[in-house]
Amino acid sequence: MKGDRYGMIIMALVAAFAITVSGACIIKSNQVSRDAYVQDLSAGHMQTAADLTAVGGGDFRLLMDFYGVSCVSDGKGGVLVHFDGQMQPVEVAGKVRYRIRVGAPACDGYLGTARVALERVDGNVLWAVTASWQDGGGL
Amino acid sequence: MSGIDRNVFRQNPAPYEKKGTAPVSSGAVLLCSMAALCLVVLNLVALSTADGAKRLSDACVWNIENYYEACLEANKDIADARNDGFVGMYQNTYRITEAQSLRVAVAIFSDGTYEVMIWQQVRDGEWIPDLGLDVIK
Numbered sequence: 001m002k003g004d005r006y007g008m009i010i011m012a013l014v015a016a017f018a019i020t021v022s023g024a025c026i027i028k029s030n031q032v033s034r035d036a037y038v039q040d041l042s043a044g045h046m047q048t049a050a051d052l053t054a055v056g057g058g059d060f061r062l063l064m065d066f067y068g069v070s071c072v073s074d075g076k077g078g079v080l081v082h083f084d085g086q087m088q089p090v091e092v093a094g095k096v097r098y099r100i101r102v103g104a105p106a107c108d109g110y111l112g113t114a115r116v117a118l119e120r121v122d123g124n125v126l127w128a129v130t131a132s133w134q135d136g137g138g139l
Numbered sequence: 140m141s142g143i144d145r146n147v148f149r150q151n152p153a154p155y156e157k158k159g160t161a162p163v164s165s166g167a168v169l170l171c172s173m174a175a176l177c178l179v180v181l182n183l184v185a186l187s188t189a190d191g192a193k194r195l196s197d198a199c200v201w202n203i204e205n206y207y208e209a210c211l212e213a214n215k216d217i218a219d220a221r222n223d224g225f226v227g228m229y230q231n232t233y234r235i236t237e238a239q240s241l242r243v244a245v246a247i248f249s250d251g252t253y254e255v256m257i258w259q260q261v262r263d264g265e266w267i268p269d270l271g272l273d274v275i276k
């Protein structure tokens with residue numbers, strides 16, 4: 001009788017352990033896959049945002065023309081470009097999952113810079129670069 | 140009624156006495172353990188695969204970050220040269236990765252204007268072929 005009871009306990013413990021580990025693995029691998037997917041898809045958009053900002057010399061008109069209505073002012077001198085979960089530009093607020101925030105341009109003498117960051121909709125930054133350009137005097 | 144008469148329907152009383160405890164053989168325990176182990180191993184393999192994809196993606200992002208970092212360094216140096224009144228061809232190379240650099244050549248004129256002649260990502264690292272894979276034999 002005791003052997004049966006121990007068998008049941010062992011089986012329950014093993015099953016609980018397996019379910020716990022598997023659940024944790026599934027959650028973690030889903031999160032890692034999603035992050036990798038978004039990073040891959042965002043690379044082109046990040047470069048576009050940084051290059052258009054630099055080419056425009058800190059003027060966002062090129063960027064706003066390129067992304068259209070999904071690119072809006074953030075009210076602090078920068079702009080936001082909204083994306084859905086597949087990193088497609090979107091204009092409907094409810095579908096926004098990620099956004100590229102191009103910060104307000106800063107000028108230090110001849111050097112112009114702007115921070116370009118990919119964020120989750122909750123404001124968590126995934127990765128960022130600094131766009132830079134020469135301020136004035138270009139031929 | 141005698142004792143024999145009372146127990147006429149209880150020829151095998153064992154099942155009634157062990158109410159609530161089903162017998163578990165060691166084979167079932169072993170089978171369950173193996174199934175659980177398989178489940179864990181499969182999920183670990185899935186996690187490992189996802190982690191590999193993330194590392195590749197991180198490397199791509201790291202390259203892009205380094206490129207813009209090199210551009211920033213180049214722009215800082217050019218801005219400093221213009222501030223200092225440098226006139227002529229400003230040339231420099233900025234490291235992006237171990238195998239790649241950013242080559243920059245900018246003509247700076249006496250009135251402070253400039254013209255970018257070269258702004259190019261070049262491969263300058265040593266090429267080390269991977270001979271560990273037997274692709275063609």
